[in-house]
Amino acid sequence: ETLSINWLHQADVVVVGSTKRKEIPVSWIRPGTTIVNCYPDFLSGKISLKFERWIQSQQYREWNLHCLKLQPLSPVPSDIEISRGQSPKAVDVLAKEIGLLADEIEIYGQTKAKVRLSLLERLKDQTNGKYVLVAGITPTPLGEGKSTVTIGLVQALTAHLNVNSFACLRQPSQGPTFGVKGGAAGGGYAQVIPMEEFNLHLTGDIHAITAANNLLAAAVDARILHESTQSDKALYNRLVPIVNGVREFSSIQLARLKRLGINKTDPGTLTADEINTFVRLDIDPSTITWQRVLDTNDRFLRKITIGQANTEKGFFRQAQFDIAVASEIMAILALTTSLADMKERLGKMVVANDKNGQPVTAEDLGVTGALAVLMKDAIKPTLMQTLEGTPVFVHAGPFANIAHGNSSVLADKIALKLVGEEGFVVTEAGFGADIGMEKFFNIKCRASGLVPSVVVLVATVRALKMHGGGPNVTAGAPLKKEYTEENLQLVADGCCNLQKQIQIAQLFGVPVVVALNVFKTDSHAEVDLVCEIAKQSGAFDAVPCNHWSAGGRGAVELAQAVRKAASQENRFKYLYNLELPIIEKIRIIAQKVYGAKDIELSPAAQSQISRYSKQGFGNLPICMAKTHLSLSHQPERKGVPTGFILPISDVRASIGAGFIYPLVGTMSTMPGLPTRPCFYDIDLDPDTEQVKGLF
Amino acid sequence: ETLSINWLHQADVVVVGSTKRKEIPVSWIRPGTTIVNCYPDFLSGKISLKFERWIQSQQYREWNLHCLKLQPLSPVPSDIEISRGQSPKAVDVLAKEIGLLADEIEIYGQTKAKVRLSLLERLKDQTNGKYVLVAGITPTPLGEGKSTVTIGLVQALTAHLNVNSFACLRQPSQGPTFGVKGGAAGGGYAQVIPMEEFNLHLTGDIHAITAANNLLAAAVDARILHESTQSDKALYNRLVPIVNGVREFSSIQLARLKRLGINKTDPGTLTADEINTFVRLDIDPSTITWQRVLDTNDRFLRKITIGQANTEKGFFRQAQFDIAVASEIMAILALTTSLADMKERLGKMVVANDKNGQPVTAEDLGVTGALAVLMKDAIKPTLMQTLEGTPVFVHAGPFANIAHGNSSVLADKIALKLVGEEGFVVTEAGFGADIGMEKFFNIKCRASGLVPSVVVLVATVRALKMHGGGPNVTAGAPLKKEYTEENLQLVADGCCNLQKQIQIAQLFGVPVVVALNVFKTDSHAEVDLVCEIAKQSGAFDAVPCNHWSAGGRGAVELAQAVRKAASQENRFKYLYNLELPIIEKIRIIAQKVYGAKDIELSPAAQSQISRYSKQGFGNLPICMAKTHLSLSHQPERKGVPTGFILPISDVRASIGAGFIYPLVGTMSTMPGLPTRPCFYDIDLDPDTEQVKGLF
Numbered sequence A, B: 001e002t003l004s005i006n007w008l009h010q011a012d013v014v015v016v017g018s019t020k021r022k023e024i025p026v027s028w029i030r031p032g033t034t035i036v037n038c039y040p041d042f043l044s045g046k047i048s049l050k051f052e053r054w055i056q057s058q059q060y061r062e063w064n065l066h067c068l069k070l071q072p073l074s075p076v077p078s079d080i081e082i083s084r085g086q087s088p089k090a091v092d093v094l095a096k097e098i099g100l101l102a103d104e105i106e107i108y109g110q111t112k113a114k115v116r117l118s119l120l121e122r123l124k125d126q127t128n129g130k131y132v133l134v135a136g137i138t139p140t141p142l143g144e145g146k147s148t149v150t151i152g153l154v155q156a157l158t159a160h161l162n163v164n165s166f167a168c169l170r171q172p173s174q175g176p177t178f179g180v181k182g183g184a185a186g187g188g189y190a191q192v193i194p195m196e197e198f199n200l201h202l203t204g205d206i207h208a209i210t211a212a213n214n215l216l217a218a219a220v221d222a223r224i225l226h227e228s229t230q231s232d233k234a235l236y237n238r239l240v241p242i243v244n245g246v247r248e249f250s251s252i253q254l255a256r257l258k259r260l261g262i263n264k265t266d267p268g269t270l271t272a273d274e275i276n277t278f279v280r281l282d283i284d285p286s287t288i289t290w291q292r293v294l295d296t297n298d299r300f301l302r303k304i305t306i307g308q309a310n311t312e313k314g315f316f317r318q319a320q321f322d323i324a325v326a327s328e329i330m331a332i333l334a335l336t337t338s339l340a341d342m343k344e345r346l347g348k349m350v351v352a353n354d355k356n357g358q359p360v361t362a363e364d365l366g367v368t369g370a371l372a373v374l375m376k377d378a379i380k381p382t383l384m385q386t387l388e389g390t391p392v393f394v395h396a397g398p399f400a401n402i403a404h405g406n407s408s409v410l411a412d413k414i415a416l417k418l419v420g421e422e423g424f425v426v427t428e429a430g431f432g433a434d435i436g437m438e439k440f441f442n443i444k445c446r447a448s449g450l451v452p453s454v455v456v457l458v459a460t461v462r463a464l465k466m467h468g469g470g471p472n473v474t475a476g477a478p479l480k481k482e483y484t485e486e487n488l489q490l491v492a493d494g495c496c497n498l499q500k501q502i503q504i505a506q507l508f509g510v511p512v513v514v515a516l517n518v519f520k521t522d523s524h525a526e527v528d529l530v531c532e533i534a535k536q537s538g539a540f541d542a543v544p545c546n547h548w549s550a551g552g553r554g555a556v557e558l559a560q561a562v563r564k565a566a567s568q569e570n571r572f573k574y575l576y577n578l579e580l581p582i583i584e585k586i587r588i589i590a591q592k593v594y595g596a597k598d599i600e601l602s603p604a605a606q607s608q609i610s611r612y613s614k615q616g617f618g619n620l621p622i623c624m625a626k627t628h629l630s631l632s633h634q635p636e637r638k639g640v641p642t643g644f645i646l647p648i649s650d651v652r653a654s655i656g657a658g659f660i661y662p663l664v665g666t667m668s669t670m671p672g673l674p675t676r677p678c679f680y681d682i683d684l685d686p687d688t689e690q691v692k693g694l695f
Helices: A045-057 A079-085 A091-097 A118-122 A146-160 A174-178 A195-199 A205-229 A232-239 A251-259 A272-279 A328-335 A339-348 A368-374 A409-418 A433-448 A461-467 A488-507 A524-536 A547-566 A582-594 A603-614 B045-057 B079-085 B091-097 B118-122 B146-160 B174-178 B195-199 B205-229 B232-239 B251-259 B272-279 B328-335 B339-348 B368-374 B409-418 B433-448 B461-467 B488-507 B524-536 B547-566 B582-594 B603-614
Strands: A005-007 A013-016 A022-025 A105-108 A112-115 A130-136 A165-169 A190-193 A292-294 A304-306 A317-319 A321-323 A350-353 A359-361 A382-386 A391-394 A424-428 A454-459 A512-517 A541-545 A598-601 A645-648 A650-654 A659-663 A683-685 A690-692 B005-007 B013-016 B022-025 B105-108 B112-115 B130-136 B165-169 B190-193 B292-294 B304-306 B317-319 B321-323 B350-353 B359-361 B382-386 B391-394 B424-428 B454-459 B512-517 B541-545 B598-601 B645-648 B650-654 B659-663
Touching: A079 A190, A079 A195, A079 A690, A091 A105, A091 A112, A091 A382, A118 A409, A130 A146, A130 A433, A130 A488, A130 A547, A146 A165, A146 A190, A146 A382, A146 A424, A146 A454, A146 A512, A146 A547, A165 A409, A190 A195, A190 A382, A190 A547, A205 A232, A205 A292, A205 A328, A205 A350, A205 A368, A205 B205, A232 A272, A251 A272, A292 B292, A328 A339, A328 A433, A339 A368, A391 A409, A409 A424, A409 A433, A424 A547, A433 A454, A433 A488, A433 A582, A454 A461, A454 A488, A454 A547, A461 A488, A461 A524, A488 A512, A488 A524, A488 A582, A512 A524, A512 A547, A524 A541, A541 A547, A582 A598, A582 A603, A582 A645, A598 A603, A603 A650, A603 A659, A683 B368, B079 B190, B079 B195, B091 B105, B091 B112, B091 B382, B118 B409, B130 B146, B130 B433, B130 B488, B130 B547, B146 B165, B146 B190, B146 B382, B146 B424, B146 B454, B146 B512, B146 B547, B165 B409, B190 B195, B190 B382, B190 B547, B205 B232, B205 B292, B205 B328, B205 B350, B205 B368, B232 B272, B251 B272, B328 B339, B328 B433, B339 B368, B391 B409, B409 B424, B409 B433, B424 B547, B433 B454, B433 B488, B433 B582, B454 B461, B454 B488, B454 B547, B461 B488, B461 B524, B488 B512, B488 B524, B488 B582, B512 B524, B512 B547, B524 B541, B541 B547, B582 B598, B582 B603, B582 B645, B598 B603, B603 B650, B603 B659
Parallel strands: A130 A424, A130 A454, A165 A391, A165 A424, A292 A321, A454 A512, A512 A541, A598 A645, B130 B424, B130 B454, B165 B391, B165 B424, B292 B321, B454 B512, B512 B541, B598 B645
Antiparallel strands: A005 A013, A013 A022, A105 A112, A105 B105, A112 A382, A304 A317, A304 B304, A350 A359, A382 A391, A650 A659, A683 A690, B005 B013, B013 B022, B105 B112, B112 B382, B304 B317, B350 B359, B382 B391, B650 B659
């Protein structure tokens, strides 16, 4: 076959063809590709040289990063003031500094850019950097600062130790930003900037998920209505209409016929039975598990009745809205490894059962392609920067309550190529290590095939005192004096939780560095005590961190400890074998990770497990939906509870994302607005266009 | 006052101050500004020269546009194939070509950019170009091609006549894109490219509206719940909490106190009565008019019951979701003139009445600032290009059913500056001229203060035959032979509708050019007949257009006619005076525009009118919610119906947007998915990342 090549005006495209020109992306041509019968100008020395240069340009590029100077103030100003006080680099400058090619980024405003997945192909022969997970001990309801540690650590590594590093963070839901929790860009002098861009809309990924999720939901109910009110013939005439005198199946319909074992391509030749099979999904409305979503804290949508207008002819039913990040499509975005893989996962999502108990999928509804189209840009991670100008990926943010609560596989993979062999990628797992870290290893690392080098376990004196028997910590209420005055006994007693979480990490064979996130009320003695106990409990090292008040400089000791730990021998292993029965996998997590005596399944849970096993979903990993406020299922049991039986009330599945999720008690999937929501303080100055009151 | 100036590293910022430096935008400094006590380096000749150059750079810049060549194929390929066959210019190149400064755009990927409103300040002394409205005759349900005429006209003006021009289009809802209607980027060789970027997500404006709209909706129900379940004291303690030992009102709360006539700033000094007034909005749930929205065709959300979870304690109520573009926030986006104006309008939106019948606003709920923050980027128009590389703004798309169905005032205003005095801005009004054009003049032109130069009235032989008595035209069904074969009698009879629509435009004193959008089945005789009758009916000119098959070249004759018409004397006037009573304004529209004998108000409509008049909203313009398929309220009455009484079933108000909207019959605010939605043909190729099947 003849093949000719020529340059166009766009740097990322070459023309290939003999008589008819055809454009292909440059990324298809790799060093070593044989090129024959080129156009004359390609064969000229000038163009050949250009081609050599191009091949050169495709190699890994060393970083040439200019960090931003920080001058921390005391007392530490508000997050938005700190964020606004720093001028971020233009994102295209940042991208160039870290070796991205101009055609590998899509700029969104001055400070955000999406990065194309083609980079993974270009750098496929590049060795990955070190892979660091930031997890935490069992937290108070206030959170113990995993995001700030993540950002402080990369600021320290890159801006202070001159080591390439990347932070990979989750995109936060806008619901809590305006509700109770506030933003999620870190805090103090360890932040992603501009923090308002991070917290609001970003590059539209969650909006794309909302659109895709709700298109599928609308398709489910509309299909039930149309099937219920039309004969087979009427349905068939509408589904396969005569257009300009021709009647044809669409490619989506041909695929469905194939799945149904009907090997016909002419719509005129189907028998009445075949038509019936083809046109009817026969969805059982009582089995619908696909919910609508919104990225708003709207408690009144937790339980609703839909379809009450006359036009829906009495087909009302009970339904609910979840927060957008709880959508299975978010979990897919976080776990997918390519566009083709995402499309396949979207098609496999189960939305209900049919009246024979068989799963009905997005693919059966013919909506896979449309969902992939809606998600085509969301799959690209968003590049931003820290306060010190080091690179950050923000990508995906599956709800830790019912999904795995980890940022995306694709962002981690791209970052691991970009940092180079000696560089570090720091990624974060939601909730305590018993939940977020366990899922990181057993679900996310399985999906990606990546091997973690180090676990950073974040602890605070505050949370340890709570585990040691300190009074309740409640969001919104002032802290009791036990937490603001030195109390070594409470700290010592509470370190049992830290010890247990260290042991959990060790189950997976990964070295642990404890990062003690220091508050201004912590005494030296308290800090020293925690670090001492942590090291005695098996941590590779334990260091205090002051990134919140000092930026990267406050986390240099942590960065050094992490570098040392990463050079340790790696004995990473999964906790369970996928081939084990679902119940066995649940029991292993409950006993080995949570410290339960055993598990107890409700009848509903048992019947769901046998259904999933029969449907062929038994070999999926397990994603426990358990409170993060205790190692057990009871939030009030602090420290290291023992002897408890973990009750599994129900078992559900995210087949597209690829996990089974047992419910340990009720998990809320839609937060609400409190009496005084965050939005009371949020404002926009119309003259300066500046956002106020975000935190 | 002393004032000193110096340059920073960023080109758009100067430093002003005597001892303390303060940054202000360069746009505040205009030619003629007196600057004293500058820093020494500013006083040096070098910097002075730089300042001169900068002042020069702020002036209007002539265009230097490189148009893209079109080579139309026959038969005309599908829209997406045509779109993909053309390589758009990089959007930053386009922006530079049309005189935008580098800091006036925010790039979103390769082909879209948001344009900053600061341009309006920079070019405030520049004379506006000519302002052309594209409207249509009463259409068939298939639409008669207003968008393609709009795009064909600018392609002709700029790529073929070398006259600066800008098309201003609405952003389409994603609901219909995946439902029945398909995309809205034009069609054939008159399109905005890339059409999939136009039709999907764009730069996230509709997603921002959805987020803002639903935050307000969630705030309404949450507030009712919290007020219903808490004492005055508990509410007050939560709304004005002690933080770090200090109790303070937020600025939003201080503003509310002021509105309530309570001139206190210390939370400790309010009396019990004042606290009661302050903490309770006392919303009457039965009066809530603020609905939730989604940008999905989801018919099952047309009527729902919300709040049925136990956590909502029995406060369930009936509600609905509308399509996102029906949100009042979309109407505000389309009518606003600045960030400050948008914020003010958002605050004025009425969501319900209190138990005393007084309006409750977004401002009362304390959410104005948060809404403005969510909308801060959406207010900037999005720059794209036509198939021939000429500039297009895409911005706002209020639902023509219940709002004014016109693209944004801001996009038109910016475009009118950019094209220069001799250039043209072509904007489009939804539905037929009796609806879209009437609202364009009476609502949009009133909000903007802009004066239109020409109306282009789009007609098709198909629609005229329908008005002449041809058989029904239905979406999805093949056209009857009357429409595909020559029938001069039907055409002649149907021209009454064209004549009437011309007369409606003449009520406003604006010259009319009829654009006959030619289909391949139209005969020469039919085309000539329409143009002849149009001219006899008072049109300034009437010309056939072939932009769909030929691109701009097919609309050159139209472009020439529009240029001539624009040089006519302008006698533009509004149809009614705002000070007239609401009923009088409705009657004027019904009689003078629709040709009704009179109007008839339901008791509900009457009581709403007196309520709005009492509440001080009587001086707003009127936005009729009437079918577009007939000049009357009965879709089946084609041609020019007479003698009918227009029934007003209800009257509602969009106070933030600034109009009263009477309902003429029931208007659907949530489309549904048909048996075979568009998404059956939509797919994504995971290897090439190309979208298929969009139209």
